Amino acid sequence: MPGPLGPQSLREIDAYWRAANYLSVGQIYLMDNPLLRQKLAPQHVKPRLLGHWGTTPGLNFIYAHLNRVIRQRDLDMIAVWGPGHGAPGLVANAWLEGTYGEIYPDVSRDADGMARLFRQFSFPGGIPSHASPDLPGSIHEGGELGYALAHAFGAALDNPGLTVACVVGDGEAETGPLAAAWHSNKFLDPLRDGTVLPILHLNGYKIANPTLLARLERAELESLLVGYGYAPVFVEGHEPGPMHQAMAAALDGALDAIAAIRERARRGATGRPRWPMIVLQSPKGWSGPRMVDGKPIEGTWRSHQVPVASVRENPEHLAILESWMRSYHPQELFTADGALASDLAALPPTGPRRLSANPHANGHGSRPLRLPELAPLAVEVLAPGRATAEATRALGAYLREILVLNREARNFRIMGPDETASNRLDAVFSVTSRAWQAPILPGDDHLSRDGRVMEVLSEHLCEGWLEGYVLTGRHGLFATYEAFVHVVDSMVNQHAKWLKGSRALPWRRPVPSLNILLSSHVWRQDHNGFSHQDPGFIDFLANKRGDTARIYLPPDANTLLCVMDHCLRTYDRINVVMAGKQPALQWLDLEAAAAHCAAGAGIWGWASNEGDVEPDVVMACAGDVPTQETLAAVEWLRRHVPDLRLRVVNVVDLMTLASPELHPHGLDDATFDSLFTRDRPVIFAYHGYPWLIHRLTYRRRNHDSFHVHGFVEEGTTTTPFDMCVLNRLDRYHLAQAALRTVPRRLGTRGDHAEQALRDALAAHHAHVCRTGEDLPEIRNWAWAERQASTQLDPRRVEGDIMQGS
């Protein structure tokens, strides 16, 4: 049988494959008698059979062949296994390589360890049935499907020595995110990035259906993959011998082609290369039972999960299982004490070259980001509420400095759906460009093969690349429109789950946080209309665990700088930062901003007039536009009802509102009460859906006095201020709400003030309908100097949340 493998290599690689298959079946079925030294009996079998056999033998086949080329070429390689349901195979291979026993000494590479290996799988207190953080060498959760290729490309970026093998199941290939991710090759620099080798695994079936790609004519499928920009090589069949030869040849060919592409790039070639890929077409449940109960299993959808299910009850099924397991000849593969036979033990790579021990995948080797001094980048704020600035523009300058400071390290990227400039972060383009490997034409704006900004109109790709990038120890920021970040709800969800799992594993190093900047937010999508207005991502994230989720609402530019400076120093978090891009009034100078952000929430004494007694009303705010409207309401009230004692509280770190037992950033009750009082009415102007504030504060003493204004699903194309009015978040409604909490105290003065507010709203409405613009007094409003003290002294609360975690 012709091919690159000599007879001994062929025997060995096939034996290794059988060993992995044997261990995979064992994990799904056995809780005792792991080496089959006794005849298989019902009591050796788990009472509850869970696991996915169908994809597993194909993954084991690929794994064995990757091992061969890693050894042969001394490759620095990690693998992303899209069909994470094949965890039994991946765990088996990590065990065969010895990594598993090194990390989990109980599950050693011997008979006892094998017994534990089998028992723990899909067993309470054991490991999940899908590839999860427990699996050494993995950066990819195997539950939800769609993100394998994006993760693989993210891992390859800025790792020029790395090859990322990425197995794409033909089920996963039907998802949108995966379909889009093939085009990632338009962003990969053959000189400065690593390589992704996609292996499309066509095993033909999903749970009960054939897969789309497996039912295309070969020519149509090839056309599709060529159209995606790849040079596919097909490996198809079911006889192990020829398949081993074909796979070995395909891998050799692909790796030779990759080496040639990289060599050409080193010599200055600039065209986008046509990267190789492999299509492996093998039977689902390969090497498993052919028939059970008269129905075909191998090569059909029936092998998806547990192919023979009634093993404890049905002697015929038990016999099928035993003969299936013995068909791998375990006695040839393992010594009497369960160690790997010596000729097989020499097959896998060793040390950090093992796929299960590559440092890239286990969080090792991450370098902290060098961050610039904030002082030279701060916006000058001589007094609150007079100067205007664009918060994200200030952030753009900060990001530019990060790019400069880490130019050599090449460990920071910015991802976004073509909105970096729209979000006013374009200062970064003075020191870098957008990554682009396709042709560049005159008039193109800041495209280069080496750009550190990655823009593609797919939030899935942006998020997936960044996940792959941070999971391999690098740093980054995903900047996107607030309303459309819901596109990646599910990806962020799965990343949060990954972090929960990995944080519990001491052998996994912390990975840099996933940082998401939401700009062009609900209050400033007045021009784009209702479809672009949605603040619900905060609610989504607030359901995640306190040790993972962080939500920041900096009210102005300097607080944004402080928040982002903090986020980029953190690990194992999902940080979401909300920031407007439009010119807006500035409140805090850098020193005050730093103190305010460190506390997370605080009283703005310069805006309050409570004096030495408790205020009549607390005017609280979170978010840039709510802060502006609150201060305008306060100014209005202080002018019209000067004896009303008001306190302004601003919240930057939303989770300070939660009780400390629910979130580590939650203020203790005494501090919370010192801000929000124990019994005074609180008018809370909030960026998002109002009920989140209620849910975060429902255990607080003063909760029943909270009146929250926020987005109540009233949106359209209108003016910025009218957006606030529609949702009753504007200064006039806030002032009205404050007045209504103290009706008896004010008497007829309150009635007059209410009338003035109604008049103001009517005047606004008339003007907007006539001109399409907000009134000049709205557009040009600034915090009146007579009310601003010359000193910024946000009263600090105890503790220093940001430094702490």
Next chain:
Amino acid sequence: MPGPLGPQSLREIDAYWRAANYLSVGQIYLMDNPLLRQKLAPQHVKPRLLGHWGTTPGLNFIYAHLNRVIRQRDLDMIAVWGPGHGAPGLVANAWLEGTYGEIYPDVSRDADGMARLFRQFSFPGGIPSHASPDLPGSIHEGGELGYALAHAFGAALDNPGLTVACVVGDGEAETGPLAAAWHSNKFLDPLRDGTVLPILHLNGYKIANPTLLARLERAELESLLVGYGYAPVFVEGHEPGPMHQAMAAALDGALDAIAAIRERARRGATGRPRWPMIVLQSPKGWSGPRMVDGKPIEGTWRSHQVPVASVRENPEHLAILESWMRSYHPQELFTADGALASDLAALPPTGPRRLSANPHANGHGSRPLRLPELAPLAVEVLAPGRATAEATRALGAYLREILVLNREARNFRIMGPDETASNRLDAVFSVTSRAWQAPILPGDDHLSRDGRVMEVLSEHLCEGWLEGYVLTGRHGLFATYEAFVHVVDSMVNQHAKWLKGSRALPWRRPVPSLNILLSSHVWRQDHNGFSHQDPGFIDFLANKRGDTARIYLPPDANTLLCVMDHCLRTYDRINVVMAGKQPALQWLDLEAAAAHCAAGAGIWGWASNEGDVEPDVVMACAGDVPTQETLAAVEWLRRHVPDLRLRVVNVVDLMTLASPELHPHGLDDATFDSLFTRDRPVIFAYHGYPWLIHRLTYRRRNHDSFHVHGFVEEGTTTTPFDMCVLNRLDRYHLAQAALRTVPRRLGTRGDHAEQALRDALAAHHAHVCRTGEDLPEIRNWAWAERQASTQLDPRRVEGDIMQGS
């Protein structure tokens, strides 16, 4: 110039295109002087310029050519415009066709109407800047990108006479959902479904970047589209004359090819046809200003939005705008009073053939679904909590009957990601199959060209198809795993926004609700682990408006039938129904179930022992597993602490908990108090994240006494009961919580009971770790007969929510 258009036709179609372009520019810029009878002056220009010019002339070009073929072939056609940013063009065309003025009499087809048309665009109180429900003939919101093709295919299903033209922007084409949707052609039956004609519009640029597809070599792009299964025809250029001829020829060719495919299908051809598609490569901002301020505009990304921006301030810009608008020769296009010149007025189709007036798109022609009697399908429940059934299996039989009853109408489909059988709805396969146009092989399970179940491993496609299907007046159900429905958060969000907008428009008929069944839910994904466990979609939907979102948690099979029977009768809603698929105890017979569901929430008297006095503790529950655990806790407490007076309240319709001013299903306070008492402790076992219950009830009098147990992000692969224990939702923790609310009343008896509960939890833990299974007393638990009254009498609350809305 050769081509299908004679000289006069060419002149006319070009004039029509110019008219649409003129009206588009007018909408973006002008608030007065619509016909340019006066020299353009700054005061004629809107103070705030909003809109997207770049894509608009291409859309107008396509629109004019679709008009030609509709007339020529008397086509029944709707169009889905992916680049919804091009709303000015689409609105202009609806106005040119007269539809706009018919629907909005103020915006008539004359000079006054034109003035209003211009002024209203992107203007407060007017219309949004993206295609929205206001646009007659549209079923597709033009904000978030990615769903055009899926919507188009959904609309074409079961509409054999319909052609759906679908314009795909090259920006949108980068998204995952769009990339996946090309493969929808594997599901379209050329005999029984309509046709989708994709028109990929390559104008080369997004906001600031080139697009990926526009920078592929022609051969690579062609290979990609052939790989997607299409026969692409390219129309490329920028000179109007040749472009008109090329586009007319391409459309004629495509429609001829479609007709031939359909004819072959009628004659019995069975192979999957290679459907035609058109690639239109035209300059971005075509016919707009070439240069502004020395920078090229037409054909570059700079024409994306408003190509010349300082018109009111800069006389040079004003002159550019005027000369641009006059370049369309408005005096040739419109009469002196603003009507369309008579030769042009004859060009578009008339009546319901107009793209803006096709009944398919405007909600007309929807037929109610015929629904079966529930009685023969109900699960027999002689007494609560003894028999077991799989709720979704009962639902499967119900869906089967729907398919039978509506076989002729062909107006019901089921979509899902290959989980119909896994979710135990497989009774439907006794009367239908899965739709599949690719080859069918021996061993395939229920595939046919005519199947009414559509399975693809893409939640995006399932959701998008169903949206297109219901928006064109048909009915359906999307059944999917609870955890992964987050994949379509953003799509559901945009559909909710569409419904909010369309509900306000009397000329749009209500469309059947979007029904989502979430099975394989968090409490029964014990076998698949943490990645498959997430109940957060409810929270997401609860942020939507009360007039749109409905959330049902039927506790057993008969309540599931009643809920689904209700949902399938509703219009303009998003109904989410949570239902387990595992064998579970049954509580209510059909009559009791109907009454309970009609009320939405009620006291289960047969499970309570409060007698005639107020209970000591209310044991509330929502969701099937929480209901079971609550009843088990109640049973335990009644056995061990018999004098503790307990009331069981079950909630089916989650929104009954909300205050009526927040949701139309919210119970009035008196009714709410009659269920939950005014001051007694409430132990609430809830399916999802516990804080949602707090947020829904925070205005209720007894809110501070609510203790909610739910999913607190503790998940793994374990036993079903252990999932509950990990999250403290199990019977023992619920009983413990109940005991702790009345410590003084119980004294040492309470301590003994607590000890017994701790012992029970310890016994559970030990058993599960040893065997991997739950204790037999857990697995085999049934509501003890001695406690069940022989009669089912759920105490009804006032009102009949389900009948009402």
